[in-house]
Amino acid sequence: MRKNEPIRMCIACRERDLQQKLIRLQQDINQVFPYTGKGRSFYLCAACGENKKKIKGLIKRFRLSANDGERFVKYLKELDKNG
Numbered sequence: 001m002r003k004n005e006p007i008r009m010c011i012a013c014r015e016r017d018l019q020q021k022l023i024r025l026q027q028d029i030n031q032v033f034p035y036t037g038k039g040r041s042f043y044l045c046a047a048c049g050e051n052k053k054k055i056k057g058l059i060k061r062f063r064l065s066a067n068d069g070e071r072f073v074k075y076l077k078e079l080d081k082n083g
């Protein structure tokens with residue numbers, strides 16, 4: 001691991017990894033969506049992005065409505081598909 005590569009922490013499992021390996025998401029008022037380049041962002045590792053239990057926990061933590069929670073899950077699935 002090179003020294004100057006940015007390391008970020010997954011908010012679900014608190015594991016640290018290279019920023020480029022993590023999924024960058026953004027949280028706004030009761031919404032979670034892929035990072036748009038502005039605002040508050042956080043990181044999720046690929047393993048947690050596929051972990052239904054962890055995702056459920058995040059939906060609770062962000063107080064997402066059922067609809068917003070579903071959208072969040074859909075984003076993660078799409079990210080997974082796109083590699």
Ligand SMILES: [Zn+2]
Pocket residue numbers: 010011012013014015044045046047048049
């Ligand atoms: Zn994780």
